[in-house]
Amino acid sequence: MTGMSSAAPQTDDEARVDLTRHKWPDAVRFIPYWGDLYWEGLDGERVLLLGESHYRKEGLSDSLEVTRPFTQDHFREMASPVRSGRHGPFFKALDLVLVGQQDFDLQEAADSWKRVAFMNLSQSLAGSQANHRPRNEALREGGDVLVRDILPVLKPTVVLVLGRMTWWFLSHGRREPALSPFIAKEVNRKSGRRRYVEERDVWSLDYKGGSALMTWVYHPSWNVDTWRDRSAALRHLIALSKRD
Known part of the structure; x- marks a missing residue:
């Protein structure tokens, strides 16, 4: 139709948001962590690590003043080789996911953290201990x-x-049967009466303006997946995303 012009689609650079200036709605009670090189990505892919929930100290409130900086305050230090309080097994497990090798120094881990983002699914604080579960509704x-x-x-x-559990309650996305599932080759296949899943489907997760490939691993605090399998799951997704 004459007199009308169609806008050219945004390039990847134009679509980037200045995350430091973004105005998050009140529903985002925990602003995600992202590294300074997030837009460059890990192996060229923008990676989001999606956990379950944060735990409160006794007496800590759910006010936005408390929750908004919570994730960034806890994970910003991961992008530094000098860490004052992030040496526990959970944080080391996350380092291993990103670095992909057992013998690494903190500078290697820090460099990887500069290229990824992290957040927890629940937008409310759970209990005061790691074995306190978030409400199912909070995850939904x-x-x-x-x-x-x-x-x-x-x-x-x-x-x-x-x-x-985070995977179960993330009721978004669709299974991609044409994509190779991730196979956890070293999973602890049986513990007592419980059998653990080796094959994890790859799903696509659509959102306004884009889509991501996703799969899951057992929580790093569980003795089910090895660090090699957790890291391999991430590399599997990256390889599939590059192929698209």
Whole structure:
């Protein structure tokens, strides 16, 4: 039709958001962590590590003043080789996911953390101890916030879900049967009467302006997946995303 022009599609550079200036809606109670080189990505892919929930100290409130900086305050130090309080097994497990080798120094881990993002699905604090579970509804609602308010800003191409419960309650996305599933070759296949899953489907997670490939691993605090399998799951997603 004469007199009308169609806008050219945004390039990847033009679509990038200045994350430091972004105005998050109140539903985003925990602003995600992202590294300074997030837009450059890990092996060229924008990676989001998606955990379950944060735990409160006794007496800590759920006010936005408390929750908004919580994730960034806890994970910003991961992008530094000098860490004052991030030496526990959970944080080392995350380092191993990113670095992909057992013998690494903290500078290697820090360099990887500069290229990824991290957040937890629940947008409310859980109990005061790691064995306190978030409410199921908090995880469901967190999935809605993730897809509606966070993914269109971070624009990840790869999402690794850290925990089977988090995966269960993330009621978004669709299974991609044409894509090779991830096979956890070293999974602890049986513990007592419980059998653990080796084959994890790859799903696509669509959001406004983009889509990511995702799969899951057992929570790093569980003795089910080895660090090699957790890291391999991330590399599997990256390889599939590059192939698209």
